[in-house]
Amino acid sequence: REWNLDSFEIGQGLGQGLFGHVYMVRTKCKPKYILALKCMYKSEIIDHCVEKQVRREIEIQQNLRHPNILRLYGYFHDEKRIFLMLEFAGQGELYRQLTKEGSFSEKRSSRYIDQMADALGYLHSKHVIHRDIKPENLLLDINGQLKIADFGWSVHAPGNRRTTICGTLDYLPPEMVLKKPHSEKVDHWTLGVLTYEFLCGLPPFENPKSQLDTKKRIAAVDFQIPSYVSCDAQDLIYKLLRYEPEKRLALSDVSQHRWIVKYRRNDAKQRL
Numbered sequence: 001r002e003w004n005l006d007s008f009e010i011g012q013g014l015g016q017g018l019f020g021h022v023y024m025v026r027t028k029c030k031p032k033y034i035l036a037l038k039c040m041y042k043s044e045i046i047d048h049c050v051e052k053q054v055r056r057e058i059e060i061q062q063n064l065r066h067p068n069i070l071r072l073y074g075y076f077h078d079e080k081r082i083f084l085m086l087e088f089a090g091q092g093e094l095y096r097q098l099t100k101e102g103s104f105s106e107k108r109s110s111r112y113i114d115q116m117a118d119a120l121g122y123l124h125s126k127h128v129i130h131r132d133i134k135p136e137n138l139l140l141d142i143n144g145q146l147k148i149a150d151f152g153w154s155v156h157a158p159g160n161r162r163t164t165i166c167g168t169l170d171y172l173p174p175e176m177v178l179k180k181p182h183s184e185k186v187d188h189w190t191l192g193v194l195t196y197e198f199l200c201g202l203p204p205f206e207n208p209k210s211q212l213d214t215k216k217r218i219a220a221v222d223f224q225i226p227s228y229v230s231c232d233a234q235d236l237i238y239k240l241l242r243y244e245p246e247k248r249l250a251l252s253d254v255s256q257h258r259w260i261v262k263y264r265r266n267d268a269k270q271r272l
């Protein structure tokens with residue numbers, strides 16, 4: 001069926017950034033779907049020479065189906081703009097909650113990492129890597145389920161972006177900082193950075209005053225884990241933040257790690 005702007009009632013703005021504004025919208029005809037409509041100007045995409053990436057991103061995202069990856073239902077365009085029909089995530093940006101709460105509990109962090117490992121395993125099975133996963137690119141649906149939304153193209157209300165437009169180094173593995181070839185193992189490293197950040201409120205190699213120092217610390221895998229972090233969580237972080245990509249814990253082993261299983265098992269118990 002043909003979608004166009006007239007198919008929707010436009011609601012509140014959800015965020016904006018480099019290439020576009022995102023609005024909460026509802027389909028006019030029944031069944032009334034709520035979704036996030038992203039509007040990007042063709043002129044801006046052309047000015048930034050990212051036309052190919054946008055096409056590729058649309059192509060990739062349309063074929064992804066996973067409970068922890070934000071859906072791209074479809075897209076349409078008029079003479080000036082491209083519109084993306086994206087899944088609406090009812091609890092918004094995970095990053096806002098992390099900033100507001102400071103850090104997450106071990107149980108909450110463990111569940112998010114479990115969901116991310118599952119989503120990354122799925123992406124790697126489709127040979128999709130480096131999804132630029134950082135808290136700014138993670139959304140939460142109405143049930144608190146994590147959704148990876150690849151904001152490679154931007155999308156953040158001004159002010160809540162923690163870093164400059166050029167993006168942050170905090171999540172890059174040594175091989176990318178040292179401009180060496182990289183594999184899907186970059187995502188394993190990032191998972192370790194995120195585990196640390198959910199529990200401690202800050203990424204392990206951050207130095208807000210010096211990007212150079214952050215690079216040095218990443219290349220030297222120079223980080224300390226605060227003692228309030230449980231031994232199980234520390235064990236997982238040490239097994240992901242390894243200099244050698246092939247030594248990083250496999251995603252299937254992350255899902256079976258005791259720090260992940262112990263909270264998931266409680267779920268099962270509750271269901272019984």
Ligand SMILES: O=C(Cc1cc(-c2ccc3c(-c4nc5ccccc5[nH]4)n[nH]c3c2)n[nH]1)Nc1cccc(F)c1
Pocket residue numbers: 014015022036038053054055057058061070072084086087088089090091092093139149150151152153154155
């Ligand atoms: O740009 C994105 C990713 C993306 C996702 C979003 C986005 C932003 C916000 C939301 C939200 C949302 N829900 C909220 C609830 C409360 C407060 C804020 C909220 N934002 N739901 N779904 C979203 C989706 N913007 N951009 N994808 C993409 C895909 C293909 C081609 C391309 F160029 C880009």
